[in-house]
Amino acid sequence: MDHAAATPLDSRVFSxxxxxxxxxxxxxxxxxxxxxxxxxxxxTARTTIADILxxxxxxxxxxxxxxxxxxxxxxxxxxxxxxxxRHIISTTIEHHAVLHTLDALKKEGFExxxxxxxQDGIVDPKExxxxxxxxxxxxxxxxxNNEIGTIQPIxxxxxxxxxxxxxxxxxxxxxxxxxxxxxxAGYLDLNVIKLNTDMLVLNGSKIYGPKGxxxxxxxxxxxxxxxxxxGAQEGKRRAGTENVAGIVGLxxxxxxxxxxxxxxxxxxxxxxxxxxxxxxxxxHRTVLNGDPTRRLPNNINVSILDIEGEATLLYLxxxxxxxxxxxxxxxxxxxxxxxxxxxxxxxxxxHASIRFTIGRSTTRxxxxxxxxxxxxxxxxxxxxxxxTVSEDATGMSHPEAFAGEGLRVKATSKNYK
Amino acid sequence: MDxxxxxxxxxxxxxxxxxxxxEKWYYSDIVKEHFFKxxxxxxxxxxxxxxxxxGMVGSPACGDMMNMWIKVDRDTGRIKDLxxxxxxxxxxxxxxxxxxxxxxxxxxxxxxxxLKIKPQHIMVRLGGLPNRKIxxxxxxDKAFQKTANDYYRNTGQNxxxxxxxxxxxxxxxxxxxxxxxxxxxxxxxxxxxxxxxxKVGVGLSEEAITDIEQLIRxxxxxxxx
Numbered sequence: 001m002d003h004a005a006a007t008p009l010d011s012r013v014f015s016x017x018x019x020x021x022x023x024x025x026x027x028x029x030x031x032x033x034x035x036x037x038x039x040x041x042x043x044t045a046r047t048t049i050a051d052i053l054x055x056x057x058x059x060x061x062x063x064x065x066x067x068x069x070x071x072x073x074x075x076x077x078x079x080x081x082x083x084x085x086r087h088i089i090s091t092t093i094e095h096h097a098v099l100h101t102l103d104a105l106k107k108e109g110f111e112x113x114x115x116x117x118x119q120d121g122i123v124d125p126k127e128x129x130x131x132x133x134x135x136x137x138x139x140x141x142x143x144x145n146n147e148i149g150t151i152q153p154i155x156x157x158x159x160x161x162x163x164x165x166x167x168x169x170x171x172x173x174x175x176x177x178x179x180x181x182x183x184x185a186g187y188l189d190l191n192v193i194k195l196n197t198d199m200l201v202l203n204g205s206k207i208y209g210p211k212g213x214x215x216x217x218x219x220x221x222x223x224x225x226x227x228x229x230x231g232a233q234e235g236k237r238r239a240g241t242e243n244v245a246g247i248v249g250l251x252x253x254x255x256x257x258x259x260x261x262x263x264x265x266x267x268x269x270x271x272x273x274x275x276x277x278x279x280x281x282x283x284h285r286t287v288l289n290g291d292p293t294r295r296l297p298n299n300i301n302v303s304i305l306d307i308e309g310e311a312t313l314l315y316l317x318x319x320x321x322x323x324x325x326x327x328x329x330x331x332x333x334x335x336x337x338x339x340x341x342x343x344x345x346x347x348x349x350x351h352a353s354i355r356f357t358i359g360r361s362t363t364r365x366x367x368x369x370x371x372x373x374x375x376x377x378x379x380x381x382x383x384x385x386x387x388t389v390s391e392d393a394t395g396m397s398h399p400e401a402f403a404g405e406g407l408r409v410k411a412t413s414k415n416y417k
Numbered sequence: 418m419d420x421x422x423x424x425x426x427x428x429x430x431x432x433x434x435x436x437x438x439x440e441k442w443y444y445s446d447i448v449k450e451h452f453f454k455x456x457x458x459x460x461x462x463x464x465x466x467x468x469x470x471x472g473m474v475g476s477p478a479c480g481d482m483m484n485m486w487i488k489v490d491r492d493t494g495r496i497k498d499l500x501x502x503x504x505x506x507x508x509x510x511x512x513x514x515x516x517x518x519x520x521x522x523x524x525x526x527x528x529x530x531x532l533k534i535k536p537q538h539i540m541v542r543l544g545g546l547p548n549r550k551i552x553x554x555x556x557x558d559k560a561f562q563k564t565a566n567d568y569y570r571n572t573g574q575n576x577x578x579x580x581x582x583x584x585x586x587x588x589x590x591x592x593x594x595x596x597x598x599x600x601x602x603x604x605x606x607x608x609x610x611x612x613x614x615x616k617v618g619v620g621l622s623e624e625a626i627t628d629i630e631q632l633i634r635x636x637x638x639x640x641x642x
Binding site: 306307308309310311314315318327336347348351383384385386387398 | 452453455458460473475480481482483484502503504505506507509510
């Protein structure tokens with residue numbers, strides 16, 4: 001139950017890709033027949049994706065995945081408009097592909113404003129509006145969050161950004177609006193006209209397509225400096241021989257996801273509702289992270305208070321159940337999830353968070369199986385735990401345990417008057 | 418066939434794949450044994466005076482927390498019982514479970530001997546831990562150091578108290594700035610409250626009292642200001 005991390009390759013996608021992994025090995029840049037055939041395949045894929053996004057084919061740039069798309073959109077566009085302004089707006093709950101690119105841009109002299117989200121995990125468009133300045137060149141807000149699944153009001157924010165741009169005398173000075181839609185694909189409408197975005201990023205590995213495939217939609221009239229140099233592929237914007245099988249696979253996967261979107265979303269929404277209500281009803285002191293309805297149909301993220309996420313994950317894994325956690329223990333940096341902290345929750349909430357992301361193969365039986373096992377696991381681990389976190393906690397439960405360790409947070413001791 | 422076998426073999430050994438780095442973690446059978454069946458967990462809230470000393474610490478690296486309790490035989494000075502609880506990951510649970518066994522097995526170590534058990538000794542007994550998880554086991558010996566300090570304070574062996582990286586405010590009772598910080602984080606706001614918490618005050622010099630008052634103001638401002 002970790003579909004937000006990776007999805008299995010759809011067999012229909014695999015079939016579509018197979019010829020380009022075997023017989024059709026031509027370089028799409030070659031002029032002879034083999035090359036032309038693969039070029040045709042790439043062109044067809046480009047048109048398919050453009051149609052789904054409501055875009056022009058020349059606005060589609062193939063990438064190696066979500067991270068490259070986000071980096072390219074942010075770094076590429078920021079550098080192209082650096083002479084017009086150096087201010088960039090984003091949010092505190094973005095994926096690291098965005099946040100770390102912004103960190104790098106900060107070192108290049110750009111100024112970054114990260115707008116906070118509410119306790120529901122949703123950004124208030126008015127906050128974005130307030131952050132806009134004459135020198136703002138870029139605004140980046142994810143379509144749906146990868147950890148807690150909350151859906152951001154992209155169309156509304158896009159409208160605000162566009163309106164602001166229209167008030168400027170130099171219309172070519174931005175701001176431009178980027179959205180990371182990797183988690184949203186397959187569940188939400190991706191039409192860039194309706195969404196008012198100038199850039200949108202997708203990848204294959206979240207939609208039952210191949211890993212290492214992705215797309216950056218870049219609206220006509222938005223300039224971008226390449227971040228990868230070499231040949232003239234992708235309209236001189238992304239050099240490198242086309243990953244033909246990946247591109248064909250991505251287009252096929254997106255087509256299937258788009259065709260099945262409404263039906264599958266409705267099915268998963270029912271399952272999500274069932275799962276969340278069982279979790280919160282049957283395991284007391286379990287708190288849902290993020291808005292209960294304005295979230296992806298496949299995302300269930302709860303903090304099971306007082307127990308640590310990695311321990312829960314390992315106990316579940318022993319029962320053959322896969323999920324993920326925002327606990328510091330499994331993260332790259334040993335930092336707890338920045339998304340849960342951004343909700344105004346103490347680190348114990350992040351440490352205790354468990355994410356289940358369901359998908360095409362998930363059935364009600366599987367959820368029942370989790371609910372057979374999980375309450376017992378929680379009981380065991382709560383017996384081991386020395387803490388009792390309050391359900392409306394905003395501060396740490398036992399700050400005194402960290403005395404002398406250079407604690408950097410404010411304490412909210414119950415005893416302190 | 419060969420490939421299939423290898424796959425199964427590799428698959429059986431990998432316990433966790435880090436969700437961000439893709440790094441594969443392997444846990445030894447001993448680690449798993451202690452993780453799934455931790456020894457010496459404190460199951461019921463202790464009544465006053467049931468244990469001779471207690472200590473709670475948090476890990477600044479990852480935010481884990483651990484609480485420990487000990488009973489010491491007054492005649493032999495050996496640890497009769499060691500109980501613990503943790504808000505921590507699999508490695509922290511396994512390491513502390515093993516640590517609790519090491520301190521209490523074969524009639525128990527004395528508190529002084531127990532303080533010589535280091536994370537690397539736990540590691541050997543566990544059959545290793547993944548590199549990135551070694552720091553998890555450090556919390557067990559830190560919790561014990563604090564528990565031992567509490568024991569020494571309770572039994573008037575103040576000279577044995579060791580607080581790493583701290584400044585001693587009262588050398589007779591071995592009270593450090595860390596102790597003051599902890600008292601403030603527990604909610605103490607005045608000199609009297611801090612003295613009550615730390616059992617200090619009698620015979621303290623004017624100088625030490627000024628020092629403590631200053632520290633109380635500093636930490637109150639830092640954490641609650």
